[in-house]
Amino acid sequence: MRSHEHRLIGAAKNIPVKPQTPIFSFSPIVLPLSDRPLDLDLKVTAPSTGDALPIILLSHGQGLSNNLNSLEGYTPLAEFWAAHGFVVIQPTHLSSLSITVDAPPKGNEYYWKDRAQDLIRILDNIDTVEATVPGLKGRLDKTKVAVAGHSLGACTASLVLGAKNIDPRDGKAFEKYDKRIKAGVLLAGAGNGGSDLSDNGRIMVPFHAPDFSVMRMPALIVCGDQDVSPYLTTRGADWHADSYRLSPGPKDLLWIKGGKHGLGGISGWDAAETQDESPQLLATVQRMTLAYLRSALYGDKSWDEARDALKHLGELGTVESKQ
Template structure:
């Protein structure tokens, strides 16, 4: 963290935020599970002050980096949320390139079911996690929990928000809805399958058959308007917004202008895999997601203020709600 704004934050500085506090990160917290090939490693990022802190579970994407697709990634967003009164918990999923495990069996590519189970495991063990972090005991509000994810992590988060997967090969249905989750943030998420997938996409994710019709939990969907992903879909950037358009209930959608899959750099500082590196773009994503989470979990008017601000900043993006 720094005590000043990045000199290139540009007009994103006009999206209001609350004062920040110093943060600390504690890792690894190691949780053993008999049904998991290796122990579950976690990183927890905590504000140095404050009580009754809401919890955000953050699921990493896949990508091709050696470290960002693990608990070591997503510092730009995790520290920002923590600096504004949230506790952020990041697992290293079995799909991480940093883990030595056997290849997943057919139907479990990228260990996609286990990724969702990791988030449930965290909630089931939240008392153990709280006791493992020095200075955290008694500071959590365990009734206020959100889930967030980027890319493949967005699909992981969607499953806890009420989406389900129907395997197109055999019709097998998988659900992992968790009523303990009160809100979601989906960053550059995955869209519809079937005819919308490219030939490469069908090979990469043969299990993938999303059904967003049960995803009723309030959710913010954030997409880049230049996020074209031919390795997955024959459609354009609109594919990444399907979780907004195809799900019921209270939802909000932010389009980040000029944003590609990295959304300005959410996965890491100066990362080679971020094709749209921009402190201004990243600042917009940080501030809009923070405002949404504050209103969803704290019940304040941060989201209304942020929406009003973005409507005056067309160079950053646009917003719609339902």
């Protein structure tokens, strides 16, 4: 982390945030699991001081990079959240291009079912994780857990928040809701399936048919208004907001003006896969998601203050909410 803001942060500096604290990262934490083809590797990023620290489980996207679709990605988010009081835990899912594993069986493409199970495995082994990281033991608040995910990771996060997926090939429903997770942030997630998928989309994600109507946990859905994905959907950027539009409240929707699928660069610093790299857009996502998570877990005024600030910063984005 820097001791000062990026010089190109622009108007995002007007979204309020408290001073950051030093952080540290520890990896890999290896969880041996008999029900998984490979042991589960984790990375923890945490504040160097403080107690009763809340937890964020961060699920990576798929992407085409060799490293960012693993625990090595999403440093811009993980470090920012940690510098403001959260312990961020990142798994390397079986879909990662960084590991060698057998191709997933039909019905579990991209190991999408295992991805959700990984988040539950982390919580089932949270005492081990806490004891493994030097200086972390006794500092976690295990009653305050949130989930976040980008792209395919957002689909993963939605499942543990209560959404279910009904595979159109056999009609079987899959759900992994976990009541230990109190809130979530879905970043550029996939929308509705069926006729909203393009021909290529039905080939790429043949399992994809989410039911957001049962996703009742609080969540912030973050979308870029230029995130058009014809390789997946016949619709425009609004497709990524389906998890807001089709789910019950309480939900909030943050539109990032000018944002594409990378939302300013959340997956990694100077990443080639980011088409909309912008320190200003990235800072907007960092600050708004932080404010949401603080209010969702603690009930403070951070989200109200961030929304009020954004009302005067129309060049950055807009927020809408429903209860």
